[in-house]
Amino acid sequence: MHIQSIPMWTGSSDNYAYLVVDDKSKDAVIIDPANPDEVAPVLKEQINSGKINLTAIVNTHHHWDHAGGNKKLLAFPEFKGKPIVGGKDCEGVTQTPKNGEGFKIGDITVKAIYTPCHTQDSICWFMEDNTGKVIFTGDTLFHGGCGRFFEGTAEEMNTALNKTLAAVPDDTKVYPGHEYTKANVKFAISVLQSEPVKNLQAFAENNKETQGKFTIGDEKKHNVFMRMDDPEIKKATGKDDPIEVMAKLREMKNSFNFHSITMTSQENHGADGPPITTKDTVLETGAAMTQSFEPIKAICAHLNAFHVYASDSSRSVEANHYCTHLSADVRQCLIYDTPTNPARLIGVEYMITPRLYETLDAEERKLWHSHDYEVRSGMLIMPNPYVPNAVWEVAETEEMKEVVGLYGKTFHFWQVDRGDTLPLGSPQLMMSFTKDEQPAKRRAAVPAEASTPKAKQSKLAKENNITGDEENEIKEAFDLFAIKQKGEKEGVMPIDDVRRAMMYYSQLLQALGIPPERDELSEFVSILDPEEEGFAVYSSFVAICALKFHNRSRTSDSHAQEVDEAFRLFTAGGGEDRITLATLKRVAKALKEDPDEELLRDMILHANGWASVGKGVEKDEFEGIMRKAGVWR
Secondary structure, eight states: OEEEEEEESTTTTOEEEEEEEOTTTOEEEEEOOOOHHHHHHHHHHHHHTTSOEEEEEEOSOOOHHHHTTHHHHHTSTTTTTOOEESOTTSTTOOBOOOTTOEEEETTEEEEEEEOOSSSTTOEEEEEEETTEEEEEEETTEETTEEOOOSSSOHHHHHHIIIIIGGGSOTTOEEEESBOOHHHHHHHHHHHOOOHHHHHHHHHHHHOSOOTTSSBHHHHHHHOGGGOTTOHHHHHHHTOOSHHHHHHHHHHHHHHHHHHHHHHHHOTTTTOSSSOOOHHHHHHHHHHHTTOOOHHHHTOOEEEEEEEEETTEEEEEEEEEEEEEESSSSEEEEEEESOSSSSOOEEEEEEEEOHHHHTTSOHHHHTTOEEOHHHHHHTSSBOOOOSSOHHHHHHHHHHHHHHHTTOEEEEEESOOGGGTOSSOOSSOEEEEESOOTTSSOOSSOOOOTTOOOOOOOOOHHHHHTTOOHHHHHHHHHHHHHHOEEETTEEEEEEEGGGHHHHTTSOHHHHHHHTOSOOHHHHHHHHHHHOTTOOSEEEHHHHHHHHHHHHHHHHHHSHHHHHHHHHHHHHHTGGGTSSSBOHHHHHHHHHHTTOOOOHHHHHHHHHHHTTSSOTTTOBOHHHHHHHHHHTTSOO
């Protein structure tokens, strides 16, 4: 067995595609060829030189950066008709083996091992011949780490790693989907200072690529996510049950790198005075053990939103609400600037039902704001506390149904947005982002007669095919959530704020057609934050927004009309439901062209994914091929 790693998007998402070749027969498969522009040249060279006989495309899961290149790869003549083997949600999949089933690559035995969590269709591919054993783990298992729980639970990941993969022979070499070892070991060493972890750290520091250098047996020693029973890890998480340890460990990993960055520049989270001493920490811990904290224990919801100052609607601040119910009509919320410690208590909010709001006089009502726009636009959310998406969505939906009709009265005591290190000055009345008849939006409307010059198009805007004005809209949304980081001119955005940043302005909403769907958002997160550092950089955020902008154009009414009109030109004024070989010959004749029939056949096959010439080209396929040709963006 010979394995060739093909790095993709090096320096950004650091993906690997893998070419697996049987030494005797030269039969081969390509695993996760997500970027055909980088993979196809390698495959073509090997095929043309007689080194391999490509038999299939294999995927570990359906995410764009693993299975998103399938159809594009099949469009090349060298690969047309190749089966795509993977989970049921993978792009263009033709074969999905059951758990434990597999196939052969010459003398190599291949077995599908289902590991649902990162995605529900995640499959690890175990392979064995007389030269050894290997496993391709996609985004389930990394060296020293594991994938995010995008579609699963801590229980599922614990099963995947510590039962399913732990049962694989210890001498099996691991080939993960990304080069994340250096980032993973930074977190691992923070919770477990064992010799195996230190050895992994040393190796990662001195080797750019680590794939295939460690075995399942090694992972059991240095991967903190495969050591749920380790006393040090239990101590670090404060949990004992393996599933709870897994959940807490993943939560810690999600916030590790990002919060290490923020705390570097804000040792005390913006508060005056020296750092908290060890003595203070010990005393606080001892005192906490003797107290009941009954009012705090009554907190039943965490809501995240942004408040604007009633006196200056151009100023806004993040508000993490921790709410309790005083009655069926009244809630009260403590407001912190961040959901993680150390967090500053910056204000309070009281919420009442419309029934009580109607009892208030006109002057008092001016102090209250509606939550309708916040909830419906997605500016007010209930963050996911690392539970299954389906469970969270039900809970969030029910909570938002309650909140959408409530009115709030909010005061902030600490003006953290202007850099205050103490709660100075008078309490500030706050409002929410609301409808036009409620407090003013952040930006005043430009008078109709005003003429605003077009913004200059930057290099980044040109690369993403957007205008300077469109980039300015995106930048304004990014800046609201960004924090400064050394080496990043524009700062970085916490990954949890991506969805709201994409929803921030109504103009941006209309331009981008957002917010993204939740499954789409999970893919955005994996692209924006490939090393799971907890933040996104400006250039990547612009690229994602530009992608949404261009994708929106595909479904707009004007674009649909444009596609219809163009399709009618080929199909006798709409009298045919597809473009056929006869159609192309008729058009060529009208244009007084005499192309080779083989060329026309190839045009049809290229457009319909090499199905057959007789199938012709349907309207959606016609749109796709015209888009590839650059006719529509």
